Amino acid sequence: xxxxxQIPAALSVPExxxxxxxCSFTDSAIYNLQWFRQDxxxxxxxxxxxxxxxxxxxxxxxxxxxxxxxxxxxxxxAASQPGDSxxxxxxxxxxxxxxxxxxxxxxVFP
Amino acid sequence: xxxxxxxxxYLFRKEGQNVTLSCEQNLNHDAMYWYRQDPGQGLRxxxxxxxxxxxxxxxxxxxxxxxxxxxxxxxxxxxSAQKNPTAFYLCASSWRNEAFFGQGTxxxxx
Numbered sequence: 001x002x003x004x005x006q007i008p009a010a011l012s013v014p015e016x017x018x019x020x021x022x023c024s025f026t027d028s029a030i031y032n033l034q035w036f037r038q039d040x041x042x043x044x045x046x047x048x049x050x051x052x053x054x055x056x057x058x059x060x061x062x063x064x065x066x067x068x069x070x071x072x073x074x075x076x077x078a079a080s081q082p083g084d085s086x087x088x089x090x091x092x093x094x095x096x097x098x099x100x101x102x103x104x105x106x107x108v109f110p
Numbered sequence: 111x112x113x114x115x116x117x118x119x120y121l122f123r124k125e126g127q128n129v130t131l132s133c134e135q136n137l138n139h140d141a142m143y144w145y146r147q148d149p150g151q152g153l154r155x156x157x158x159x160x161x162x163x164x165x166x167x168x169x170x171x172x173x174x175x176x177x178x179x180x181x182x183x184x185x186x187x188x189x190s191a192q193k194n195p196t197a198f199y200l201c202a203s204s205w206r207n208e209a210f211f212g213q214g215t216x217x218x219x220x
Contacts, residue, residue: 004152032207043116043200044211051207089152091209096160097143097168098209100152 002027004101006090012107019077021104023090028071030092035064035075038087038103047088048075080108112137116201116212122220123188123195131186131215133201142184143209146170147198156199159184188217195219 003026013019023033031052036044048057048064050073056065061078073090087105091098114135123129135142141160145153155168159178173192178184188195196219201212 034207034209036211041198041214041216043114043213044202044209046208046210049208091153093207096141097155097158098153100145100154102150102152 002092002099004090004092004099006088006101006104008104009102010105010107012109013080015081015108015110017080017108019080019106021075021077021088021090021106023073023075023092023101025071025092025099028068030066030068030071033064033066033073033090033092034098035062035073036089036091038089044089077106080106082108082110084108114201114203114210114212116199116215118215119213121215121217123217124220126190128187128189129217131188131199131201131217133184133186133212135182135184135203135210137203137205137210138181139203139205139210140181141204142178143202143204144168144174144176144184144186145200145202147200147214153200156186 005024007022033050035047038044050066063076066073085107087103089103091100117132143158144156154170156174157176159165175187199215202209
């Protein structure tokens with residue numbers, strides 16, 4: 001059964017730091033990988049999608065990479081801001097459904 | 111405005127009652143999903159549908175039912191057989207491997 005682990009579970013950093021969030025899958029047979037952001041009490045907002053033929057995606061200060069051989073993905077957040085405070089979730093699919101990690105709760109303080 | 115609309119935002123259920131959560135999308139997506147989110151846990155898949163008039167059980171389907179009579183609608187019924195229904199429920203649709211989420215319904219048993 002596919003399981004997804006996100007490390008760290010929580011992170012608190014001062015504004016301006018560059019951050020690395022990690023996501024790993026027990027089954028490395030992942031077709032596509034998506035990173036989401038979730039604010040408290042809200043739904044998920046899609047940040048980046050890495051399609052099966054790709055290895056990374058970038059959007060603004062965010063960069064996500066996927067190493068299929070190891071079943072690991074990394075989300076980089078450059079120059080973090082207080083507005084980045086949220087829970088970040090990764091999800092991978094290897095059939096027709098997404099499997100989610102438990103998330104990394106990020107707090108960026110001024 | 112294209113998107114996924116979940117209603118209501120908050121829902122209270124008495125013991126022994128069935129309740130129905132609404133999910134509507136105007137994105138013209140074929141695939142739709144229902145997830146349950148509990149504190150400290152990742153999203154768990156309840157049911158999903160790849161096409162109208164067809165749906166499949168996810169990992170935690172017991173005590174839930176769905177229908178998919180129209181492409182844009184995928185309602186979820188939480189039946190009295192679901193013994194621990196208090197949770198945050200998220201509906202999603204997907205297109206070209208990218209998932210999009212609604213804002214969620216928080217269900218509480220009173």
